Amino acid sequence: MLTQQKQTVAVGLSIERIDGIPKVTGRALYTRDIKLPHMLYAKIKRSNHPFARIINVNCSKAQELNGVKTFVVGKDFAPMSNEDTPPLARDRVQYLGQAVVAVAADNLQIAERAAELVEIEYEPLPALLEPMLSMSAGSPILSPGLNNFRNVGNYLHIIKGNVNDGFSKADLIIENEFSTVAESQFQMEPLSFLARPDTDGGVTLWATSSGTSKVKYEVSSYLRLDPRKVRVLITFLGGWFGSKEENHLSAVCAALALKSKRPVKLELTRAETMTASGVRHPSIISIKDGISRGGVIIARAIRATYDGGAYGSLGNLMVKNAVMTASNVYSIPNFEVEVYRVYTTRVPGSAKRAPLGFQMAFAIESQMDSVARRLNLDPVDFRLRHVLRNGELNSMGEETIGMSYEVALSKVAKEIGWKASEPPLEYPWKKGKGIALAAKWGYSAPNQASVRVNADGSIDVFAPIIENGQGTYTGILQLVAEEFRIPVEMVNIASLIEGSSSEWGIGTGARASQQMANLGPAVIAACKEAKRSIAHVAASALGVDETDIAVEDGKIYSLSKPSRQMKIKDVFIQGSILLGSPIYVPPHGHGEFRGSSTYLKKIGHFDPKNGQLEDGRASPYYITVAQAIELAVNIETGNVKVMKVAAAMDVGKAINPELVRGQIEGSVMMGLNAALSEELIFSEGSIVNANLADYKLLTSLDTPEILPFILETPYEQGPWGARGAGEASILPTAAAVRNAVYDATGKWINSLPITPEKIVES
Amino acid sequence: MRIRTVVNNETLDLEISLSNSLLELLRDILGLTGTKKGCDFGGCGMCTVLVEDKPVFSCITPAWRAEGKRITTIEGVGIRDNHHLHPIQAEMLKNFAFQCGYCTPSMVLVAKSLLQENPSPTEQEVKEALSGVICRCTGYSRYVKAVLAAAETMKKGLELDI
Numbered sequence: 001m002l003t004q005q006k007q008t009v010a011v012g013l014s015i016e017r018i019d020g021i022p023k024v025t026g027r028a029l030y031t032r033d034i035k036l037p038h039m040l041y042a043k044i045k046r047s048n049h050p051f052a053r054i055i056n057v058n059c060s061k062a063q064e065l066n067g068v069k070t071f072v073v074g075k076d077f078a079p080m081s082n083e084d085t086p087p088l089a090r091d092r093v094q095y096l097g098q099a100v101v102a103v104a105a106d107n108l109q110i111a112e113r114a115a116e117l118v119e120i121e122y123e124p125l126p127a128l129l130e131p132m133l134s135m136s137a138g139s140p141i142l143s144p145g146l147n148n149f150r151n152v153g154n155y156l157h158i159i160k161g162n163v164n165d166g167f168s169k170a171d172l173i174i175e176n177e178f179s180t181v182a183e184s185q186f187q188m189e190p191l192s193f194l195a196r197p198d199t200d201g202g203v204t205l206w207a208t209s210s211g212t213s214k215v216k217y218e219v220s221s222y223l224r225l226d227p228r229k230v231r232v233l234i235t236f237l238g239g240w241f242g243s244k245e246e247n248h249l250s251a252v253c254a255a256l257a258l259k260s261k262r263p264v265k266l267e268l269t270r271a272e273t274m275t276a277s278g279v280r281h282p283s284i285i286s287i288k289d290g291i292s293r294g295g296v297i298i299a300r301a302i303r304a305t306y307d308g309g310a311y312g313s314l315g316n317l318m319v320k321n322a323v324m325t326a327s328n329v330y331s332i333p334n335f336e337v338e339v340y341r342v343y344t345t346r347v348p349g350s351a352k353r354a355p356l357g358f359q360m361a362f363a364i365e366s367q368m369d370s371v372a373r374r375l376n377l378d379p380v381d382f383r384l385r386h387v388l389r390n391g392e393l394n395s396m397g398e399e400t401i402g403m404s405y406e407v408a409l410s411k412v413a414k415e416i417g418w419k420a421s422e423p424p425l426e427y428p429w430k431k432g433k434g435i436a437l438a439a440k441w442g443y444s445a446p447n448q449a450s451v452r453v454n455a456d457g458s459i460d461v462f463a464p465i466i467e468n469g470q471g472t473y474t475g476i477l478q479l480v481a482e483e484f485r486i487p488v489e490m491v492n493i494a495s496l497i498e499g500s501s502s503e504w505g506i507g508t509g510a511r512a513s514q515q516m517a518n519l520g521p522a523v524i525a526a527c528k529e530a531k532r533s534i535a536h537v538a539a540s541a542l543g544v545d546e547t548d549i550a551v552e553d554g555k556i557y558s559l560s561k562p563s564r565q566m567k568i569k570d571v572f573i574q575g576s577i578l579l580g581s582p583i584y585v586p587p588h589g590h591g592e593f594r595g596s597s598t599y600l601k602k603i604g605h606f607d608p609k610n611g612q613l614e615d616g617r618a619s620p621y622y623i624t625v626a627q628a629i630e631l632a633v634n635i636e637t638g639n640v641k642v643m644k645v646a647a648a649m650d651v652g653k654a655i656n657p658e659l660v661r662g663q664i665e666g667s668v669m670m671g672l673n674a675a676l677s678e679e680l681i682f683s684e685g686s687i688v689n690a691n692l693a694d695y696k697l698l699t700s701l702d703t704p705e706i707l708p709f710i711l712e713t714p715y716e717q718g719p720w721g722a723r724g725a726g727e728a729s730i731l732p733t734a735a736a737v738r739n740a741v742y743d744a745t746g747k748w749i750n751s752l753p754i755t756p757e758k759i760v761e762s
Numbered sequence: 763m764r765i766r767t768v769v770n771n772e773t774l775d776l777e778i779s780l781s782n783s784l785l786e787l788l789r790d791i792l793g794l795t796g797t798k799k800g801c802d803f804g805g806c807g808m809c810t811v812l813v814e815d816k817p818v819f820s821c822i823t824p825a826w827r828a829e830g831k832r833i834t835t836i837e838g839v840g841i842r843d844n845h846h847l848h849p850i851q852a853e854m855l856k857n858f859a860f861q862c863g864y865c866t867p868s869m870v871l872v873a874k875s876l877l878q879e880n881p882s883p884t885e886q887e888v889k890e891a892l893s894g895v896i897c898r899c900t901g902y903s904r905y906v907k908a909v910l911a912a913a914e915t916m917k918k919g920l921e922l923d924i
Binding site: 017027188238468662665670692 | 793795796797798799800801802803805806808835836837839840847851852854855856858860861862863864865866867870888889890892893894895896897898899900901902903904905906
């Protein structure tokens with residue numbers, strides 16, 4: 001895939017977004033914008049206890065309201081394991097805000113009133129609001145969990161060398177504890193669902209979700225429906241950032257529609273979107289380093305505890321992300337990392353941009369600076385002393401391939417003027433610079449795509465692409481245009497108009513930045529197969545073997561005898577005349593000129609004894625990211641003003657450089673928000689600041705200068721060498737801020753967010 | 763109650779209820795879904811429209827306030843075909859200003875109001891004007907760049923052909 005003899009026609013060019021005109025004109029369709037005739041509106045009754053047994057549910061008062069049509073309760077759904085949030089609670093609620101009853105009515109006001117009138121009798125149980133409490137002996141069991149650990153949903157332990165040996169040989173031990181908090185993804189489009197009961201007894205769902213297949217199969221199991229009868233359409237998403245991973249609400253909406261035999265719309269409010277669906281996992285991460293006289297870390301032990309909340313919500317799978325983040329970047333001979341994800345009676349921890357890895361990168365990159373400064377060493381030099389070289393094994397026993405730690409770190413250091421001496425700012429402002437480095441994992445999951453070649457040489461692409469803003473419609477389109485070497489205008493992404501359909505094949509969607517790296521190869525393979533189907537028909541006409549045929553730029557020609565060529569239209573025949581317009585069809589007996597393909601990359605498994613990889617790799621690839629930040633701290637008030645961020649990311653190949661830069665800038669901004677401001681504040685299990693007045697986000701007035709730098713060390717299996725670009729650049733930001741605040745003030749803040757109060761008080 | 767209002771240059775006589783917000787009037791009664799719903803409390807800016815050329819949060823503006831007023835939504839901006847856009851829209855497209863697009867209609871309208879009042883804004887003035895609209899995808903800087911570029915184009919009296 002990496003041969004690049006000819007100049008590209010689409011790949012590597014910053015072509016305009018194909019969803020650009022619909023978006024600037026307000027015509028892009030989001031789930032919230034869709035209405036159906038005779039539609040009902042739904043509202044969910046939620047738990048006001050963090051942990052309680054449900055004694056009785058009484059809908060009779062609500063039922064009496066004029067316009068109320070249907071209720072569904074927990075028992076209307078198949079029971080699932082604790083890995084999945086139940087669509088509605090069955091016997092007990094395990095977090096405050098958990099959905100218990102759903103009602104559908106003629107309009108939203110009636111539905112809201114009905115939900116208020118639903119009476120639920122609870123027997124409160126002692127809440128387990130902290131992981132340590134939840135793990136301790138005697139706590140009630142929230143989930144069967146893992147055998148040896150009470151209420152632990154997942155646990156991974158990686159061992160390399162012997163840390164105790166390392167600590168005993170060390171001349172200095174430095175240990176720190178870091179903590180992070182729950183955050184909202186705060187995508188601008190609140191969660192929305194629309195379900196239409198279909199004539200075959202099935203349902204069509206429009207859902208704000210990250211992927212079509214996940215909704216189809218999860219909803220079919222929740223509702224005990226044949227998956228063939230659950231059809232899913234995902235339109236443009238008004239942001240994502242991990243917020244749309246959970247599909248229990250799709251199931252609630254579908255159940256109401258099937259029961260009422262009417263279309264049903266379920267729109268969550270902003271507060272519900274913030275408090276009742278998965279949040280970023282709060283964490284406590286301790287790191288102990290043993291350092292030799294020469295200033296080298298010879299042993300490191302990390303213990304991380306993530307508050308998983310009440311259910312799995314994919315979070316248990318993400319424990320691996322924490323391990324992969326911890327095990328990369330640095331070469332440390334004796335190394336151990338233990339990661340626990342613990343059930344508590346809080347809103348589930350789920351995905352948010354670089355889930356679990358973000359917390360780990362904050363801790364490690366903070367520790368690196370704390371150690372370097374303690375040793376009086378430059379943080380950049382200290383990191384360079386420890387980075388993994390390509391070819392070396394990381395702490396999981398996985399070969400380091402295609403990483404660019406030195407280049408990335410040096411680049412951002414240079415751009416920020418790392419060692420430059422600059423005049424001090426006027427009192428009370430003090431300037432500081434901070435740096436951080438990280439590696440973001442990739443992901444392996446199945447993806448299918450198909451393409452059809454039309455007589456005019458245009459290509460239709462049927463791939464379950466999710467456009468959450470990243471520009472994936474455009475990027476995939478560029479791959480197709482390149483494969484056929486045609487202008488981008490000749491490629492039709494079917495998803496653009498109606499969204500992506502679950503009926504086009506398996507799609508993992510917008511998870512773990514996987515679309516370009518996993519769906520991209522499927523799309524390219526589908527194009528190649530479509531070209532073979534053309535070559536098969538063209539071979540006899542051109543009098544050459546079909547393997548000797550190329551399809552490019554609207555032409556079909558022989559590679560060995562280039563003068564033998566024909567137009568794509570020439571493999572079609574004229575079918576009939578419809579009101580004067582001819583239509584062209586493949587010759588009798590041939591199907592469409594079409595190709596389809598599946599892409600699934602195999603990855604390895606951890607040895608349960610020591611976490612070393614038994615076969616292959618933990619991740620298909622890693623992405624190098626480095627950031628350097630310049631900021632000013634007002635030492636009187638603790639206010640922080642970020643001035644400049646230099647951010648490098650190695651994407652392997654930027655299919656569309658401007659879109660990649662956009663991902664870097666957006667990730668940095670979200671990282672700054674998390675570093676300085678974002679925190680969902682809990683009081684007795686209840687989130688008390690679920691609104692924008694109390695949950696502050698940076699605005700255009702707080703924007704620093706962000707300098708994005710794309711590095712291109714190819715990922716051999718990626719399309720044109722590309723890796724995923726969506727999340728990686730959030731990893732280093734919070735630590736770089738923390739390290740810069742130290743540079744300015746001499747204060748180490750080891751807990752996020754780094755608020756003015758913490759700076760002034762510490 | 764009945765009101766007479768002008769939405770995107772069209773005079774309309776509408777039946778509304780006293781409790782309707784302007785956002786409900788636009789999205790639910792008129793089906794103009796380019797105006798988005800984000801929070802319902804005037805906090806996020808997704809529902810911004812122009813009333814007499816000034817930006818308001820339509821989710822916290824009562825619908826009856828539209829009586830006798832000119833309302834502009836995103837559907838009323840630019841020439842509605844794919845070849846001609848308002849310079850603000852064209853520059854946002856060209857500068858890769860947006861990603862998910864959910865805040866884009868509000869950004870376009872806020873910028874339009876700004877440039878109408880102040881054809882040569884400074885960078886800081888653009889940042890201030892856009893600060894009522896939250897964008898979660900980007901770092902805002904491309905929006906700012908696009909608005910400054912559009913100001914230049916508009917001063918030249920040109921309509922960008924894209």
